[in-house]
Amino acid sequence: MISIALATFKEALRKKIFLLVGIITFIYLVLLTLITYYACSQNTASKGSFDIYMMASSFISILGFYFSSMLVAFLTIMASVGSISSETESGILHSIITRPIKRRDYILGKYLGLAILTVLYSIFLYAALLIIYLVIQPSLVHSFGTLVLVKGLLFFILEPLAILALSLYSSSSFKTLGSGIFVIAIYILGLIGGIVEQVGSAVSSDTVYKIGIISSLISPFDVIYRKLTNTFFGNVGMTNSFFVPGSISNTAPSTFMTIYVFAYIIGLILITVRKFKKKDIG
Numbered sequence: 001m002i003s004i005a006l007a008t009f010k011e012a013l014r015k016k017i018f019l020l021v022g023i024i025t026f027i028y029l030v031l032l033t034l035i036t037y038y039a040c041s042q043n044t045a046s047k048g049s050f051d052i053y054m055m056a057s058s059f060i061s062i063l064g065f066y067f068s069s070m071l072v073a074f075l076t077i078m079a080s081v082g083s084i085s086s087e088t089e090s091g092i093l094h095s096i097i098t099r100p101i102k103r104r105d106y107i108l109g110k111y112l113g114l115a116i117l118t119v120l121y122s123i124f125l126y127a128a129l130l131i132i133y134l135v136i137q138p139s140l141v142h143s144f145g146t147l148v149l150v151k152g153l154l155f156f157i158l159e160p161l162a163i164l165a166l167s168l169y170s171s172s173s174f175k176t177l178g179s180g181i182f183v184i185a186i187y188i189l190g191l192i193g194g195i196v197e198q199v200g201s202a203v204s205s206d207t208v209y210k211i212g213i214i215s216s217l218i219s220p221f222d223v224i225y226r227k228l229t230n231t232f233f234g235n236v237g238m239t240n241s242f243f244v245p246g247s248i249s250n251t252a253p254s255t256f257m258t259i260y261v262f263a264y265i266i267g268l269i270l271i272t273v274r275k276f277k278k279k280d281i282g
Contacts, residue, residue: 004101004109005116008083012117017078021071021121028071029128036060036136061133061140062229068125069159069225076118076160077183080167082176083110084276089175107273111168118160126156148231155228159221162261163187165268172276190219194226220261227253 012018039060084107130149134141144152166186170179193215200209216223230253 001105001109001112004106005113008110008113009116012079012083012114015079017075021075021078025071025125028067029132032064032067032129033132033136036064036132040136061137062233064129064133065156065228065232066225068129069156069228072118072122072125072156072160073163073187073221075121076114076163077167077180077187079117080110080114080164081171081180081183083114084168084171085174085176085179103277103279104273107168107172107269107276111164111269114164114168115161118164119157122157122160123153126153144232151231152228155224155231158261159224159228162221162224162265165265165272169268169272169275172272172279186219187221189215190221190223193219194222216257217260220257220264223253223257224261227258 130141163183167179167183170182173179174182193212195212197209197212197216200206200212
């Protein structure tokens with residue numbers, strides 16, 4: 001399993017997609033720094049109240065975490081979506097499976113190798129965000145506290161781990177193109193489901209709210225992000241006076257949903273292992 005994990009990690013690093021994500025990440029961080037700096041400078045120059053400053057800072061930070069989570073999701077999907085199907089189509093998998101390697105260890109090794117890559121990238125991006133906000137918005141970052149920052153990191157890492165579990169299941173079930181379409185569709189369903197859930201709560205529509213809940217059960221990725229933002233900005237007393245994806249609302253995910261996400265990850269991995277054991281790779 002360890003050998004498969006190391007090989008998968010090295011293979012992912014060699015892909016051109018990793019270089020592309022690196023370039024996009026650099027451009028994104030530069031733009032985020034400029035936007036945050038000028039937005040906070042403008043608010044300070046206008047001599048607004050401290051509450052207005054905190055609201056503006058929180059709004060910018062929410063968008064920063066939102067687009068950062070999407071960037072992590074993009075890397076995870078592109079790095080993992082063809083990890084099994086491409087080796088099956090190219091015939092490489094035949095030579096791997098014929099060795100004394102259990103199919104279970106192959107799947108777990110793939111997950112472990114890609115998980116290390118996505119976790120390292122997530123930690124880097126999370127640290128970069130905090131450094132930007134610490135330099136430009138020190139009062140906001142100091143208001144979080146160490147415990148909140150650690151919890152935020154855990155939730156920031158949890159999303160790509162959940163996407164990775166779904167992606168490996170998809171890659172073991174479909175061809176590379178179909179696998180990519182399937183994972184992206186489920187990911188978008190989660191984003192839409194999160195908005196539907198918040199809208200249903202805002203207009204007091206039980207039917208709309210339940211539709212959002214069902215979507216979140218199928219695709220809990222937006223749930224993880226909303227848990228992240230509520231961990232941060234619920235701590236500073238921010239209210240949902242504006243509507244943006246993942247903003248603080250009265251639909252903050254419960255502890256049950258957090259437990260469900262862990263069950264979602266473990267369940268998908270177990271299903272993938274079981275399905276791959278029965279798979280005819282010809």
